[in-house]
Amino acid sequence: MxxxxxxxxxxxxxxxxxxxxxxxxxxxxxxxxxxxxxxxxxxxxxxxxxxxxxxxxxxxxxxxxxxxxxxxxxxxxxxxxxxxxxxxxxxxxxxxxxxxxxxxxxxxxxxxxxxxxxxxxxxxxxxxxxxxxxxxxxxxxxxxxxxxxxxxxxxxxxxxxxxxxxxxxxxxxxxxxxxxxxxxxxxxxxxxxxxxxxxxxxxxxxxxxxxxxCFNAAGAVLTVTGKSVHPGYAKNVMRNAIKLAYEFQRALPDECPENTEGYEGFYHVDHMKGNVEEVVAEYIIRDHDKAKFEERKAVFAKTAENLNKKYGEGTFHVTISDSYSNxxxxxxxxxxxxxxxxxxxxxxxxxxxxxxxxxxxxxxxxxxxxxxxxxxxxxxxxxxxxxxxxxxxxxxxxxxxxxxxxxxxxxx
Ligand SMILES: [Zn+2]
Structure with a gap:
C-alpha cells in the first residue's frame, strides 16, 4: 500500500x-x-x-x-x-x-x-x-x-x-x-x-x-502541624496531623477531577506525605473562569483559616502560587x-x-x-x-x- x-x-x-x-x-x-x-x-x-x-x-x-x-x-x-x-x-x-x-x-x-x-x-x-x-x-x-x-x-x-x-x-x-x-x-x-x-x-x-x-491554574501546599505523644498516654494531648489533613480535605467543596468535566473546575489533592507530627499535602486548583478561579483560591485559604479557629492559629498553613492562565x-x-x-x-x-x-x-x-x-x-x-x-x-x-x-x- x-x-x-x-x-x-x-x-x-x-x-x-x-x-x-x-x-x-x-x-x-x-x-x-x-x-x-x-x-x-x-x-x-x-x-x-x-x-x-x-x-x-x-x-x-x-x-x-x-x-x-x-x-x-x-x-x-x-x-x-x-x-x-x-x-x-x-x-x-x-x-x-x-x-x-x-x-x-x-x-x-x-x-x-x-x-x-x-x-x-x-x-x-x-x-x-x-x-x-x-x-x-x-x-x-x-x-x-x-x-x-x-x-x-x-x-x-x-x-x-x-x-x-x-x-x-x-x-x-x-x-x-x-x-x-x-x-x-x-x-x-x-x-x-x-x-x-x-x-x-x-x-x-x-x-x-x-x-x-485552557484552565487557570494554581498549585497549593497545605502544611498541617500536629502534636505527637505516646499513643498510650495521648488522651486530650495528641493532635494527629493526618486526621486534621483529612478534615481539611473533607471541608473543601467536593469538586475533584473524578467528578467534574467541561467547564467545571476542581481542587485536587495530588500528593500527601507525613505523620502524626506533620503532614504536607500538595493540591492543584483549576478553573476556566477567572472569577471562579480566584474564588477557589480564596475558599482554599478560608478553609485553613476556619480550621485554625477550631484547632489554634498556625495548625493549618497554606501557600498558593499561580502556575498558568487561561x-x-x-x-x-x-x-x-x-x-x-x-x-x-x-x-x-x-x-x-x-x-x-x-x-x-x-x-x-x-x-x-x-x-x-x-x-x-x-x-x-x-x-x-x-x-x-x-x-x-x-x-x-x-x-x-x-x-x-x-x-x-x-x-x-
Ligand atoms: Zn501534545
Missing part, C-alpha cells in the same frame, strides 16, 4: 524515540534522543527548500520559514507549531505502527497474548473512524500521534507549498519544540526569530477539535484567529468542535508572551497510552485544513 506524504512522514517519525523525561526536566531538551528527530526535520526542511531553517544546537528547537510569494506585504505571517517529544508515561522505543484498513468500528486487539485491547467503550471517538483506516500500536508502546501527527501534518503542508508555487500564500512559519510533555516546550522558544504574527499549535485530538481556552482572555481580543481556523475546517467539510482544554497548553504561555496561539486537531487520540491511535483520512484532512487556513489568511 502506498501512503500520502503526511502518512509517510508520520510512519517515519514515530519510529524515532523522542520520549522526554521528568527526572531531567531541569535541562532542555530533557533527553538527548529528541535531537534525532530535530536533526531529521532540520534536514528535511532544508531539502524541501524552506528558508531560514534553524536547528537550535543548545535547546533542540527547529524553525523554518516558507516565504510569502505574494506582492502585497500586508498578509499576516502565520505560524504552525508541534512538539517532537512523547510522554514519559509510556515507552516510545521501537514503536511498531500497524495500519488497519477499513476499520470495522469494533474493539481493536493490539496484542492477543498480552490481552491488550482498545475498547470502543473507553474510546468512543473510534466510532467516527468506522470505514476509515487507523494506525495503532502493537500494544507495547505509545504511538506518538501526540504530537508527531502534528509534526507530520505541518511537514506535509510545508512540502505542498514549497512544491506548488502557484498556490499564493503569505509568510508561513514552522516551529518544532522539545519537552512539551514535561512542561518546558516553550521555555526557550524564540518568538521573535520565529517571525509569525500569530500561530496555531497542531496538538489536539480528533478531526474538528479546536480550542482557545489564554482565552488574550485570544478573545483577536477572535478572527479562531474564526479563520473554523472556516478552514468548514471549507474542508469538517464541522469545528470548539471545546475548552482541561489542562494547560504551550499555546497558553505563548499567548501571554505575545504570540496568540489556539490549538487545533491532529486526528489522533488516546494519547499517553498504548491505546493511542491515529486516523489516516483525518490526518490527510488536517493537511487540507492547514492549507485552507493559509489560503484564508492570504485573502485578509
Amino acid at each position: 502506498t501512503y500520502s506524504k503526511v502518512i509517510e512522514n508520520f510512519l517515519r517519525y514515530v519510529k524515532i524515540d523522542t520520549q522526554s523525561s521528568e527526572e531531567s526536566s531541569d535541562k532542555v531538551p530533557s533527553t538527548e534522543k529528541q535531537r534525532n528527530l530535530a536533526k531529521l526535520l532540520y534536514q528535511e526542511l532544508t531539502d524541501l527548500g524552506a528558508e531560514n531553517v534553524r536547528y537550535d544546537e543548545e535547546h533542540g528547537y527547529v524553525y523554518a520559514v516558507i516565504p510569502s510569494n505574494m506582492d502585497q506585504d500586508k498578509v499576516p505571517a502565520v505560524g504552525f507549531i508541534a512538539h517532537m517529544d512523547t510522554s514519559p508515561a509510556v515507552s516510545g522505543e521501537n514503536v511498531n505502527p500497524r495500519v488497519i484498513e477499513n476499520y470495522d468500528g469494533k474493539d481493536i486487539i493490539l496484542n492477543q497474548e498480552a490481552n491488550i485491547v482498545t475498547c470502543v467503550s473507553d474510546f468512543p471517538m473510534l466510532k467516527s473512524c468506522r470505514g476509515k483506516s487507523l494506525i495503532v500500536t502493537d500494544g507495547s508502546t505509545l504511538l506518538g500521534g501526540d504530537d508527531k501527527a502534528g509534526v507530520a501534518e505541518i511537514m506535509a503542508m510545508a512540502e505542498y507549498l514549497l512544491t506548488h508555487p502557484e498556490v499564493k500564500h503569505g509568510k508561513v512559519c514552522v516551529g518544532f519544540t522539545p519537552d512539551e510533555e514535561v512542561g518546558n516546550g516553550v521555555e526557550y522558544f524564540d518568538i521573535k526569530g520565529f517571525g509569525a504574527d500569530y500561530a496555531y499549535t497542531v496538538d489536539g485530538g480528533m478531526l474538528g477539535d479546536m480550542s482557545y481556552e 489564554m482565552r482572555e488574550m485570544i478573545e481580543q483577536k477572535m478572527y484567529i479562531v474564526d479563520n481556523a473554523a472556516e478552514a475546517m468548514r471549507q474542508a467539510g469538517v464541522e469545528p468542535v470548539i471545546s475548552a482544554i482541561r489542562g494547560g497548553t504551550d499555546g497558553a504561555r505563548l499567548s501571554f508572551d505575545g504570540l496568540l496561539c489556539p490549538n487545533i486537531c491532529t486526528g489522533s487520540e488516546g494519547h499517553h497510552g498504548r491505546n493511542e491511535f491515529a486516523c489516516i483520512e483525518d490526518m490527510e484532512k488536517i493537511v487540507e485544513i492547514l492549507l485552507n487556513l493559509i489560503g484564508i489568511t492570504a485573502k485578509q
